[in-house]
Amino acid sequence: MDITGLRPSKARVEPRGGYSARLPGHDHGSVWFDPVAKHHVGADEPYSGRALSKMAERDAWARQHNWSLAKPDWAGMYFPEGGSKLFLYADASKGYSLDGLLKALSKASAAIVPENCDRVAIEAHAPFVTPGDKAAAEAKRAKDVQRKAPSPRGPKTTVEYRLPLSGKPRRRPKTAMPVDAHAKIGLLLKGVLVDMRARAGVYKRIDAVRS
Known part of the structure; x- marks a missing residue:
């Protein structure tokens, strides 16, 4: 996409006649749009054996329908390391040429295959987290x-102090409370709790302070 300017498309690319007129041996196809020329281009990536066995039929198909059919130097997208071959085809009846795409693809970097990709080894049971996800989480x-x-x-x-279980930050007086003051406040709180058993809202708040 970067080097050719082509954009993915959901259009159908085939001569009039629909499925019966499609490119012989067509496999692993995709459709692309040339936004400059306003023209659609088909990509066909059959395995090499299938492509060779259908070569005469494919050339005859191109001549019959006045379509261009060409094989770029670039290896392709589908499964180049497994033997798939990339072909481009387009309607030439309105003057569209594949030459510009072939020239651009001749300068493209190597196809993306496992041999020239970085690999990440993980345990079989471990979920895979991409480097981007890790960076975002951090x-x-x-x-x-x-x-x-x-x-x-x-x-x-x-x-400041923190509760042992929840870890929530709280604040307390800097100076320690004398033991007799603790005892006095404890009696006051218990007295309020006894009197407020019927008032759930008050009871819970006082009990939280006491706790």
Whole structure:
């Protein structure tokens, strides 16, 4: 797409006559659109044996329908490492030529096949996570940590602490409460709880403070 300017298309590319007039030996086809010439181009990628056995029929088909049929130097898209061969074909009756595409593809980099791709080995049971997904997850974690980081400033009379189970940050007075004050407040809270058993909203709030 980058080197030819072609764009994927869902159009059908074949001479009039529909399926019966399609390219002999056609296999693994795709359709492309030339936005400059406003013309559709077909790509055909049969395996080499099938392509060779149908070569005479394919050439006769091109002459019969006045279509261009050519094989680029570039290996192709479907399964070049497994023997598929790329052919391009297009309606030549209106003056469209495949020469520009053939020239562009002759300068294309090697086809994308396993031999020239980076490989990632993972355990059979492990889910595969792409490098992009890992980078996105790490960026999100860093952002979350930055957003949740406690403010360095706070009331001068309190300090931060965290609950053992939930880990939620809370604040308490800097100075320790005397034991007798603890006992007095404990009695007050228990008294309120006893009196407020019928008031669920009040009871829960006081019980949370007591806890």
